Amino acid sequence: MKIERLAEGISLKRSVDAGTADQRKAVQDIIYDVRKSGNAALHNYTERFDGVSLEELLVSEQEIEEATAALTVEQLAIIQEAADNIRLFHEKQIRNSWITTDDTGTMLGQKLTPLDAVGVYVPGGTAAYPSSVLMNTMPAKAAGVERIVMVSPPGKDGKLTPAVLAAAKIAGVTEIYKVGGAQAIAALAYGTETIVKVDKIVGPGNIYVALAKREVFGDVAIDMIAGPSEIAVLADDSAIASEVAADLLSQAEHDARACSVLVTTSMELAEEVSAEVNKQVALLPRRDIAAASINDYGRIVVCENMVEAVGAINELAPEHLEIVTYNSLEVMAKIRHAGAIFIGRFSSEPVGDYFAGPNHVLPTNGTARFSSPLNVDDFQKKSSIIMYSETAFRQNAEKIAAFARMEGLEAHARAIESRGANKLGK
Structure with missing residues (x-):
């Protein structure tokens, strides 16, 4: 990995991938087709893009039971325990209605x-992401959402992977459809003969899914x-180089455009981590992806002191931040911008990806400066309640009417004054 001294200004923020003109046009055409042709379009695109012809889009109870039976008792127990941890964490976020x-x-x-x-969109095909099912579903369940619809592209066998279906059952998904891509987003947003439209769409996907979410936003809500993926590790000479390197590579293997950064006050650690990354990446099954990520977006930044290092992290506003330092809790208190903060040697980033409980759907590309992890609030809406008393009305009517006239809205003022023309108290 490249080692550099802190220069003036440091940023992970990269240009947002808005897709090519051809990709945007393709997504728009797919959305139009789904709105026009419904299920027929979904079947056509599933055969075209996923290479499988389906009789039914809806996953049956039998398929779910078979998928669950295909997993070992140990695998099911792990998914269940992770789900319980995620549920308990998000239940603490629940807020209640209030009246004063x-x-x-x-x-x-x-x-x-x-x-x-x-x-809930869940990537499919050759990949299997039961963690994505849990992270996107459990906060919705905690918020009280009654209908949770999962979509995911089928494999060549026309099925979804057993772990994904088992996680969906454990999480409480109410409907599951074998459809992916922009066509799945269109179906969720506008409905078909089989899929009833939803109010919000969450979950990760490829560029076509991302572009489709952007297209339908406004007709439905989206998460982000x-x-x-991004990881920043803030470390001093108390950190162990082999562990830091492993954590950096845990994100590099996601995507060739993933970004892994070490910010440290120790040149010795920087050199050791650089050597460890080079050694460990060669041993990874996804070494080509990880190596491309490290070569293009990986770096090690050495700072003069911890104040400078914390400043660099706050400028980065990373998706994931690990703090491996002396007095790590004191350092954490000075962090203003990060999606999720992992404190101490044993809080490796994958702990949060799968098992600890906090959500792993996090703001990227510097948006942690103003955005939050997916949470219960994302699945609730708020209505204001106003029940004005006659006493308060009499006290404030003239002021309210005057305020309306300051804005040139005479009908507003007259709406208030009309109550003065009638006998109050009725």
């Missing part, structure tokens, strides 16, 4: 209502347009 009453009798408050239906 003042001495005039006016009632003000906020009503929280779960979304009616949410769509996520970029390639």
Whole structure:
């Protein structure tokens, strides 16, 4: 990995992949086709892109039972325990409706209502991401969403992978469809003869999925347009080079555009980590992807002191941040911008990916400066409650009407004054 001294300004932020003109046009055409032809379009695109002709898009209960039976008792127990950890963490985020009453009798408050239906996109084909099922579904369940629809592209055998289906059953997904790509996003957003439209779409996918989510936003809500994965490790000479290198590579193997950065106050650690990365990457099954990521987007930044290092991290605003330092909790308190913060030697990033409980759907590309991990709030909406008392109305009517006239909205003012023309108290 490249080693450099901290230069003025450092940023992980890269240009957002908005896709090519051809890709955007292809996605727009697919969405139009699904809106026009419904299930027929879904079947056509599944055969064209996934190489399989399906009789039914809906995953049957029998398929789910067979998938569950295909896993070992140990595998099912691991998925269940991870789901329990994720559920417990997100249940702590639940907020309730509230009402306040003042001495005039006016009632003000906020009503929280779960979304009616949410769509969860899960990448498929040769990949299997049961963790993605759990992370996108459990906060929706905690929020009280009753209908959770999962879509995922089938494999050549016309099925979804057993681990994904088992995770969906454990997480409480209510409907599962074997369809992926931009066509799945269109079906969730606008509905077909089989798939009833949802209110929000969450979950990762390829560039076509990302472009489709961007196209349908406004007709439905979406979680985010996520970029390639990122990890930053903030370390001093207390860190162990082989462990830091392994954690950097844990994200590099995701994607050739994934970004792995070490920010350290120790040149000795920097040199050891660089050597370890070069040694370990050669041993990985996905070494070509990881090596491309490290070569193009990996770097080691050496700072004069911890104040400078923390400043660099806050400028980076990374998706994942590991802190492996003396007094790591004190260092953590100074971090302002990071999607998820992993503290100490044993808080390796994959702990959060799979098992600890906090959500692994995180802001990327510097958006941690203003965005948060996927959470229960993402699956609830808030309504304001106003029950104005007669006493408060009499006290404030003239001021409200005057405010309306400041804005040139006479009908607003007259709406207030109309109550003065009628007998109050009825």
